[in-house]
Amino acid sequence: MTIQFKQDKNDLLKHQLYVASKSERIKKKRRRSKIFFPLIYIVFAVMAFFEGNSSGVFLFFLVALLWFFLYPIWEKHHYIKHYKGYINENLSQRFEKTITLELNNDYIFSQLEGSESKVSTQELNEIIEIDTVIFLQLKDTQIFVLPKDKINNIEALIERLKQLADHLKINYTLEKNWKWE
Helix, strand or coil, X not given: CEEEEXXXXXXXXXXXXXXXXXXXXXXXXXXXXXXXXXXXXXXXXXXXXHCCCHHHHHHXXXXXXHXXXXXXXXXXXXXXXXXXXXXXXXXXXXXXXXXXXEECCCEEEEEECCEEEEXXXXXXXXXXXXXXXXXXXXXXXXXXXXXXXXXXXXXHHHHHHHHHHHHHCCEEEEECCCXXX
Protein backbone atom coordinates (compact mmCIF):
# COMPACT_ATOMS: atom_id res chain seq x y z
CA MET A 1 0.00 0.00 0.00
CA THR A 2 1.33 3.43 -0.96
CA ILE A 3 0.22 6.67 0.68
CA GLN A 4 1.15 10.32 0.27
CA PHE A 5 0.73 13.10 2.79
CA LYS A 6 2.21 16.32 4.12
CA GLN A 7 3.14 16.92 7.73
CA ASP A 8 2.80 20.14 9.64
CA LYS A 9 4.16 21.22 13.00
CA ASN A 10 0.99 20.16 14.84
CA ASP A 11 1.46 16.54 13.73
CA LEU A 12 5.03 16.55 15.00
CA LEU A 13 3.96 18.35 18.19
CA LYS A 14 1.42 15.59 18.90
CA HIS A 15 4.23 13.06 18.68
CA GLN A 16 6.51 14.98 21.06
CA LEU A 17 3.73 15.46 23.60
CA TYR A 18 2.63 11.83 23.34
CA VAL A 19 6.16 10.60 24.00
CA ALA A 20 6.49 13.02 26.94
CA SER A 21 3.19 11.83 28.40
CA LYS A 22 4.45 8.22 28.36
CA SER A 23 7.92 8.94 29.75
CA GLU A 24 8.24 7.76 33.36
CA ARG A 25 10.99 10.33 33.97
CA ILE A 26 8.81 13.22 32.81
CA LYS A 27 5.71 11.96 34.66
CA LYS A 28 7.78 11.69 37.86
CA LYS A 29 9.24 15.17 37.38
CA ARG A 30 5.79 16.68 36.78
CA ARG A 31 4.32 14.98 39.89
CA ARG A 32 7.27 16.10 42.00
CA SER A 33 6.97 19.72 40.81
CA LYS A 34 3.25 19.76 41.51
CA ILE A 35 3.61 18.46 45.08
CA PHE A 36 7.08 19.53 46.31
CA PHE A 37 6.65 23.30 46.29
CA PRO A 38 3.17 23.32 47.90
CA LEU A 39 4.61 21.16 50.69
CA ILE A 40 7.34 23.72 51.28
CA TYR A 41 4.73 26.48 51.52
CA ILE A 42 2.68 24.36 53.93
CA VAL A 43 5.77 23.94 56.12
CA PHE A 44 6.15 27.74 56.11
CA ALA A 45 2.45 28.05 57.00
CA VAL A 46 2.91 25.70 59.97
CA MET A 47 5.94 27.70 61.11
CA ALA A 48 3.91 30.92 60.79
CA PHE A 49 1.11 29.30 62.82
CA PHE A 50 3.47 28.49 65.69
CA GLU A 51 4.81 32.04 65.57
CA GLY A 52 1.23 33.35 65.84
CA ASN A 53 1.36 34.99 62.41
CA SER A 54 -2.17 34.35 61.14
CA SER A 55 -1.71 36.45 57.98
CA GLY A 56 1.44 34.41 57.18
CA VAL A 57 -0.51 31.16 57.65
CA PHE A 58 -3.22 32.38 55.28
CA LEU A 59 -0.70 33.66 52.72
CA PHE A 60 1.41 30.47 52.65
CA PHE A 61 -1.65 28.19 52.43
CA LEU A 62 -3.01 30.35 49.62
CA VAL A 63 0.27 30.15 47.70
CA ALA A 64 0.38 26.37 48.24
CA LEU A 65 -3.16 25.97 46.89
CA LEU A 66 -2.54 28.25 43.93
CA TRP A 67 0.67 26.40 43.08
CA PHE A 68 -1.03 23.01 43.35
CA PHE A 69 -3.88 23.97 41.00
CA LEU A 70 -2.32 26.55 38.66
CA TYR A 71 1.22 25.23 38.18
CA PRO A 72 0.06 22.16 36.16
CA ILE A 73 -1.76 24.49 33.75
CA TRP A 74 1.35 26.64 33.31
CA GLU A 75 3.57 23.57 33.00
CA LYS A 76 1.34 22.05 30.31
CA HIS A 77 1.71 25.20 28.20
CA HIS A 78 5.42 25.37 28.97
CA TYR A 79 5.97 21.89 27.47
CA ILE A 80 3.94 22.86 24.39
CA LYS A 81 6.01 26.02 23.93
CA HIS A 82 9.25 24.08 24.43
CA TYR A 83 8.37 21.39 21.88
CA LYS A 84 7.09 23.94 19.35
CA GLY A 85 10.43 25.72 19.58
CA TYR A 86 12.29 22.44 19.14
CA ILE A 87 10.19 21.49 16.11
CA ASN A 88 10.57 24.92 14.47
CA GLU A 89 14.32 24.86 15.05
CA ASN A 90 15.09 21.25 14.07
CA LEU A 91 12.26 19.84 11.97
CA SER A 92 10.88 22.78 9.98
CA GLN A 93 12.46 21.48 6.76
CA ARG A 94 9.80 18.73 6.75
CA PHE A 95 6.78 21.04 6.83
CA GLU A 96 4.45 20.90 3.84
CA LYS A 97 6.70 18.59 1.81
CA THR A 98 5.05 15.58 0.23
CA ILE A 99 6.02 12.33 1.89
CA THR A 100 5.42 9.06 0.07
CA LEU A 101 5.27 5.92 2.19
CA GLU A 102 5.06 2.41 0.80
CA LEU A 103 4.00 -0.23 3.32
CA ASN A 104 4.93 -3.79 2.52
CA ASN A 105 5.07 -6.89 4.73
CA ASP A 106 8.86 -6.86 4.42
CA TYR A 107 9.80 -3.18 4.36
CA ILE A 108 8.67 0.42 4.66
CA PHE A 109 9.91 2.63 1.84
CA SER A 110 9.75 6.38 2.44
CA GLN A 111 10.48 9.21 0.08
CA LEU A 112 10.69 12.89 0.99
CA GLU A 113 11.51 15.23 -1.90
CA GLY A 114 14.95 13.99 -2.85
CA SER A 115 15.72 11.56 -0.05
CA GLU A 116 14.69 7.95 0.25
CA SER A 117 14.92 5.31 2.94
CA LYS A 118 13.99 1.68 3.18
CA VAL A 119 13.45 0.12 6.59
CA SER A 120 12.74 -3.51 7.32
CA THR A 121 9.37 -4.04 8.97
CA GLN A 122 11.27 -6.15 11.53
CA GLU A 123 12.44 -2.79 12.89
CA LEU A 124 8.85 -1.81 13.78
CA ASN A 125 8.35 -1.86 17.51
CA GLU A 126 4.75 -0.65 17.84
CA ILE A 127 1.97 1.08 15.93
CA ILE A 128 0.11 3.70 17.94
CA GLU A 129 -3.12 5.41 16.88
CA ILE A 130 -4.37 8.49 18.70
CA ASP A 131 -7.19 10.83 17.72
CA THR A 132 -5.54 12.60 14.76
CA VAL A 133 -2.22 10.85 14.19
CA ILE A 134 -0.77 7.36 13.74
CA PHE A 135 2.80 6.64 14.87
CA LEU A 136 4.92 3.85 13.42
CA GLN A 137 7.50 3.45 16.20
CA LEU A 138 10.77 1.80 15.20
CA LYS A 139 13.07 -0.02 17.64
CA ASP A 140 15.78 2.64 17.40
CA THR A 141 13.34 5.37 18.53
CA GLN A 142 12.83 6.67 14.99
CA ILE A 143 9.21 7.21 14.10
CA PHE A 144 6.93 7.79 11.16
CA VAL A 145 4.17 10.29 11.97
CA LEU A 146 1.07 9.78 9.81
CA PRO A 147 -1.54 12.57 10.04
CA LYS A 148 -4.94 10.93 9.65
CA ASP A 149 -6.65 14.01 8.23
CA LYS A 150 -4.12 14.33 5.38
CA ILE A 151 -4.26 10.75 4.10
CA ASN A 152 -6.80 9.62 1.54
CA ASN A 153 -8.65 6.41 2.41
CA ILE A 154 -7.49 6.40 6.03
CA GLU A 155 -9.74 3.47 6.91
CA ALA A 156 -7.92 1.23 4.41
CA LEU A 157 -4.58 2.37 5.85
CA ILE A 158 -5.68 1.61 9.42
CA GLU A 159 -6.85 -1.85 8.35
CA ARG A 160 -3.52 -2.43 6.56
CA LEU A 161 -1.55 -1.33 9.63
CA LYS A 162 -3.57 -3.68 11.85
CA GLN A 163 -2.80 -6.54 9.45
CA LEU A 164 0.88 -5.59 9.48
CA ALA A 165 0.89 -5.53 13.30
CA ASP A 166 -0.70 -9.00 13.38
CA HIS A 167 1.79 -10.27 10.78
CA LEU A 168 4.76 -8.92 12.78
CA LYS A 169 3.24 -9.84 16.17
CA ILE A 170 3.64 -6.30 17.51
CA ASN A 171 1.21 -4.10 19.42
CA TYR A 172 -1.33 -1.94 17.64
CA THR A 173 -2.16 0.50 20.41
CA LEU A 174 -5.40 2.45 20.05
CA GLU A 175 -5.60 5.54 22.28
CA LYS A 176 -8.24 7.70 20.62
CA ASN A 177 -8.98 9.48 23.91
CA TRP A 178 -5.36 10.46 24.56
CA LYS A 179 -4.78 14.14 25.18
CA TRP A 180 -1.94 16.19 26.59
CA GLU A 181 -2.59 17.01 30.24
